[in-house]
Amino acid sequence: MPTVSTEYLGHLRTQAKHVASGNTIITDAPLDNHGRGEAFSPTDLTSASLGSCMMTIMGIVAERENLDLAGTTFEVTKTMAADPRRISKIEVNFTIKSNVELSEAQKQKLQNAARTCPVALSLHPDIEQLVTFEF
Known part of the structure; x- marks a missing residue:
């Protein structure tokens, strides 16, 4: 069983899901690397x-x-x-x-x-x- 399952949401953003708990984390590319900087990189x-x-x-x-x-x-x-x-x-x-x-x-x-x-x-x-x- 995987530990984390992640989906690319587009626009340099991902959503990672902790498989055991269902908790999620959004990542975003930082402003200085083409992203919006709206979440953790x-x-x-x-x-x-x-x-x-x-x-x-x-x-x-x-x-x-x-x-x-x-x-x-x-x-x-x-x-x-x-x-x-x-x-x-x-x-x-x-x-x-x-x-x-x-x-x-x-x-x-x-x-x-x-x-x-x-x-x-x-x-x-x-x-x-x-x-x-x-x-």
């Missing part, structure tokens, strides 16, 4: 996936440590290279919230978890991953 999704994966793995570690990271936020900034057109850098800036004061060891575990998430390890090594944590 595929490279936006790649960048957002990095942050979401990092947060998920930190959440797993936090649960194991009996920590609550609810309210933690992150912002992602994507930088594109021109020739060839590709993602050259993804910056992920976390603002960590916790229900308790985190020890240095706990902070290090969370940072290590983020940096070794499956998406981070799957991206091409030419894509710079700049990750910061504010505790």
Whole structure:
């Protein structure tokens, strides 16, 4: 069974459906690449996936440590290279919230978890991953 089923809607737009849940995501080409920029671009999704994966793995570690990271936020900034057109850098800036004061060891575990998430390890090594944590 496929994980995602996607239809091209025309005008540089796709609709991807998560087969198991039925949730959908629309993508649109960005303004600087012939699109309307009215939805996530595929490279936006790649960048957002990095942050979401990092947060998920930190959440797993936090649960194991009996920590609550609810309210933690992150912002992602994507930088594109021109020739060839590709993602050259993804910056992920976390603002960590916790229900308790985190020890240095706990902070290090969370940072290590983020940096070794499956998406981070799957991206091409030419894509710079700049990750910061504010505790």
